[in-house]
Amino acid sequence: MPRSFSSDNAATVHPEVLEYLARVNVGHATAYGYDEWTQRMVGVFQQHFGEDCLPFPVFNGTGANVLAVKATCKPWNSVMCTDVAHLYADECGAPEQIAGVKLVPIVAPQAKLTPELIAPYLRGTGQEHQVQPRLVSITNSTEYGTVYTVAEVHALAEIVHKHGLLLHMDGARISNAVASLGCTFRELTVDAGVDLLSFGGTKNGLLAGEALVFFNLGLIQDFLFIRKQNLQLMSKMRYAAAQFLALLEGDLWHRLASHANAMAQLLYQGVKDIPEITVTQPVQANGVFAILPGHVREAVRNDFFFYDWDAAVGEVRWMCSWDTTAEDVKAFVARLKVLTGAA
Ligand SMILES: Cc1ncc(COP(=O)(O)O)c(C=O)c1O
Secondary structure, X not given: OOOEOOOHHHOOOXXXXXXXXXXXXXXXXXXXXXXXXHHHHHHHHHXXXXXXXXXXXXXXXXXXXXXXXXXXXXXXXXXXXXXXXXHXXXXXXXXXXXXXXXXXXXOOHHHOOOHHHHHHHHOOOOOOOOOEEEEEEEEOOOOOOOXXXXXXXXHHHHHXXXXXXXXXXXXXXXXXXXXXXXXXXXXXXXXXXXXXXXXEOHHHOOOOOEEEXXXXXXXXXXXXXXXXXOOOOOOOOHHHXXXXXXXXXXXXHHHHHHHHHHHHHHHXXXXXXXXXXXXXXXXXXXXXXXXXXXXXXXXXXXXXXXXXXXXXHOEEEEEOXXXXXXXXXXXXXXXXXXXXXXX
């Protein structure tokens, strides 16, 4: 397969993760998370996020997001998110089907909600005729490769909590956001007022590592039942734990995410001055969004695979990952320059 800028899921698993999997692959361990490795994983999450956090591994990011909704909402509740949120646009209606809630999609520049954007939807509660707002879900880094700062998350949390709602962060790429900002996981989440987080590792070098992390422990009362009933309780939990340990015990999470971010910057620097290419979003994490002529899109796709984002306007999404190399980027940019006549 040619080198791909299609998704950070196209990348391989980092060798240190595979090594850790081999390390726990010895002897018997109690199933369903009652093993020493899972206990150790809880401790490592608590080192990053504070003692009042509890992580629950799940099978995928959609599972983490849907369980976040299910754990916080009743069927008469609504969840606000952007109109490009994975939760709204890419989960096949699972939140509606499984949690039974109404999603309220909000058009937001750079895929970032603001207090002003959500304010109109916080009103009118308490009426039996209306769906009751309960959760605001933001994605960081966003589906557009932009990043909410700590202050922006804090401002959202303030208005959300003032109205008695909760704040969820879809952190499928949270390591990219934290590496980009130069802050800590804790500063961008629990300290900024996030109540629960879908922590993503699969896009940052893991094989299959996602977890729902609670910072508001009052929300976990029924969670063990919710997780099991919704098919997200894995039996051989030590293998999920091993992946998070590989990522979070040392600085692997940061090395991989900052490399992916740097590759996106390199790509941005390479294409930003090509007259036929318009970069459409600020490049703050590991994705570059751009509009380019149809013939260039199709020709370059033969050598480097990637997806259209908005085919109607010729916009594409280029994702970099932990294993994208500077040579990959340079070859890609060179091809784009030849095809656009900028070489
Ligand atoms: C923003 C975001 N959230 C969540 C996910 C998780 O998706 P999956 O269920 O494929 O792990 C993705 C994957 O593309 C994503 O981009």
